[in-house]
Amino acid sequence: MSIYIENLTFAYGKNLVLNNINLAVETGESIGIIGMSGSGKSTLMKLLAGLYSAQRGIIEVHGACTPKDIRKNVAMVMQNAMLFPASIRENITCGHPMSDEKIWQACEAAQLTGWISLLPDKLDTFVGERGGKVSGGQAQRIAIARAIAKDAPVVLLDEATSALDDDTCNAVLSALKRLTKGKTVVSVSHRPEALTGCSRILRLEGGRLYNV
């Protein structure tokens, strides 16, 4: 079992967002979660990513139970690519030692090689404050390359293509396909068409998960 959630409850103050959630995802399985804005999808993803601690219940991701250990097993791509004010290289490695070969492999899988090769400083190009010097699609693909380079067994996609136009979306989807190959994937979106390719789709409503 790659992801196991039992009786998970989470609230922001008195506002109960997730109520007694139970979920089991097999290794290599790809599931989708749909729900309206504010239904708690992103909260569930943050719990699965180890960014929040469960207030009640159990979360186990690839055998890890504590948020710190969970974070080691998870790579996440969010709606708005959050880039560091650093170079493309540093955004992919996050400051960890990594060979150029591995970085270029991640770029290739994220379909960034062509664009980076044209840049005068190549991988050392500064992406600007909050990725201000690159386009939305390029920023998202850098975020995907970062997730590929982490090589975590579980991949979480939080509205990964929602903020992109159709052309950019196709390029990013193809990069995501390479990222998620052979991994356990949980995608969330408020658009069902963004979850094509998932073996199972669940609906999050009123703090509870339902099969679709």
Place this chain on the structure above:
Amino acid sequence: MKMNGFADTLITVFPVIRLFDAEALILSKYNTTLEEWERASLLEKRRRAKLMSLSALLSCIPLLLLFLVGGIQIIQDSQQLAPYMFLLICPGTFPA
């Protein structure tokens, strides 16, 4: 302004920092930005000090002219000392 921007970025990318264990990278970027800000701040203060010195020098010109022109006029006896002294002592004549 630059440091505020960096702090803002830090808050935005906080989940990614935790998820990808990028604390060391961000700390080094923060220190670099801080050093840049410090250098820029020192440079600005130095430039401001130079401009203030120049401003002080320029504000002395009317007084020097008063000394020069008034002095010559008094020596040539075309001006009386009393009104000249009044102009000289008048508070508005002196630079702030």
